[in-house]
Amino acid sequence: MNLITEEVKNFLGNSSMIRRMFEAGIELKKQYGAENVYDFSLGNPDLPPPPEVKTAMEEIAGKSGDMFAFGYMPNAGSVDCREALAKLLKKEQDLNCAKEDIIVTCGAAGGINAFFRAVLERGDEVICPSPYFVEYGFYAGNYGGTLKPVPTNEDFSLNIGNIEAAITPATRAIILNSPNNPTGKIYSKAELEAVAAVLKAARSKYGRMIYIIADEPYRFLNFDGVEIPSIAKIYDGTVVIGSFSKSLSLPGERVGYIAVSPQLENKAELLGALTLTNRILGFVNAPVVGQKLIESCWDCQVDLNIYRRRRDAMAKVLTDAGIEFIMPGGAFYFFPKSPTADERIFIDALLKERVLAVPGRGFGAPGYFRLAFCVSEKNITDSAESFKRAMAAI
């Protein structure tokens, strides 16, 4: 007797590759000790939260015996939290959002789900430059949508022609994740303006809103001080998705947001819909402790320099091993080219040297692999010989 849907059954069958990697990692760490395993497979921020988070937590704890200390919040989030987020958007990208333009969500993932539930009709398509974060496909699929990956250029910049060619009457949105997971790419103003022009033309042609989802959980991880343009200022149909998982090392508490471009006509309708879908998907409200932490700590962040030094150390390790890569400008990933056409062969060679990486096909890009530098600089430096030996072995 079928306990689950056919669709979910297929999903379960396909997730075995990542699970195998995860289990191999546990096994290796048990055998060789965690410090002798170079686990670049997980994007789980390993820096402790900034000290302000502890101070804020102690304050929250002090009031946690009060009536309504953990009471329901408005579905759109607390007024104080939404006001803090408006200040953050102003500071980070000079965006003039009112608190009413912002919904506090259960992380960025919860925000994207609430958005898709509000705007996707069955059969709608969501364009996504590839390589890409595979979860996007699940998020669109939850509501009958389909993700349509379109290849980027060799340097992972946006290929405007590919995007234009992918648009159909069913296109509802494009996801732009910058700085990008898995490539670390930051999109330039010129690229974004070109995308906006293409979308505006398509909107007129098809008489339908086409959104940009500006998924920006890595915005603060900008190593070279280049401009990360505000997409919401370039294109009125933009929703900004943000999160504190990386900037405050809070991924497990699940707090993020959706901000609607203040230029969007009739935005109140979309905001009303997002408040409703945030409720009916069962999030109800973003976790109250997370919201209170953001109220106090929205302007804090972990030390960017630590991640920058790790990036530079990883670049040296890869260069010394003769591995080809595009230097990531942001986020905490490298997405190098595999020296073997089938990257799983090289992944296996790395595994033999106690290095854990994720195959590029997990991001829609066979022939590449992803390394997350959420590990200590020493661990990165120590991995140098392992990379060299893996290169020699294949």
Next chain:
Amino acid sequence: MNLITEEVKNFLGNSSMIRRMFEAGIELKKQYGAENVYDFSLGNPDLPPPPEVKTAMEEIAGKSGDMFAFGYMPNAGSVDCREALAKLLKKEQDLNCAKEDIIVTCGAAGGINAFFRAVLERGDEVICPSPYFVEYGFYAGNYGGTLKPVPTNEDFSLNIGNIEAAITPATRAIILNSPNNPTGKIYSKAELEAVAAVLKAARSKYGRMIYIIADEPYRFLNFDGVEIPSIAKIYDGTVVIGSFSKSLSLPGERVGYIAVSPQLENKAELLGALTLTNRILGFVNAPVVGQKLIESCWDCQVDLNIYRRRRDAMAKVLTDAGIEFIMPGGAFYFFPKSPTADERIFIDALLKERVLAVPGRGFGAPGYFRLAFCVSEKNITDSAESFKRAMAAI
């Protein structure tokens, strides 16, 4: 240009009634002072969390500067939290769940959504005894399912004939919420065994699993010490949905669970699916602070006696006013009969006397109204004359 789907647009149009009540309440409180308004419209637990919660919060806060203090948790929840939940299920309903049979979720609402995402094919039907919590309809609808309300008996007990008649080849589940929102009804073992027999026959006939969703966030609110049977022990296709929103007054932190009946054949497949859907719906993991609170406080609860005294006070107020009602055995609601056929007329009369109640049609039962006793006993007692005047006025 359509910013949102037609379906969501319709939802927004229909939510105006509850919003009107909410806004009227704010206005009345501003005008007369909160203590002179009798707001029985909201199920927001007003008891402070038990003292153990504060102690646990202080401990969590003390460690909140550590690496991974707020790190990602496993999608199914922390091992410690799942073990605590297994102990709770054993203690509360003598159910022998292993920790592997339990998924920690973003509240009960998140749990039901994860379950529906895993099991509902488009067009599937979910039976629900009526009156019922309207959010269930949204939860099923999110994944292409339809809620099929079936009337209960006059005393709100289950009408087995109605349930049997509602079953079709498309039936996938029935939701049993006991103690019930909005009626306070607790279903007896005999009723539940009769439902189980009907479902087992239908399963054989249609060759398809039909689940019982035992939605039990009010289980500890049992005023008269009657048995609240363990549905998971009566019927193998049961998933228990639980929450700490009421027992620990934690509704805003969003932590609950799904437990699969240990008797279910091939349960690992369902549990794998729930772990996946909990991830891809964007919950990722139940909020980490909430999980840690449950690890410490699963065996604590707010003082039941306070709610019991309120129930008794409310029963006296209604009796003295000549309003007909079934005495609730659990939860924190009364669902009295309106003295007017259209209950909105009486709701308006109550509003004039500064009493806020919710129309029964919001629960699929016109001619009734709901009163939530999440307010002080004094506030309940003070409302007596208002109820009498409203009765005299209609």
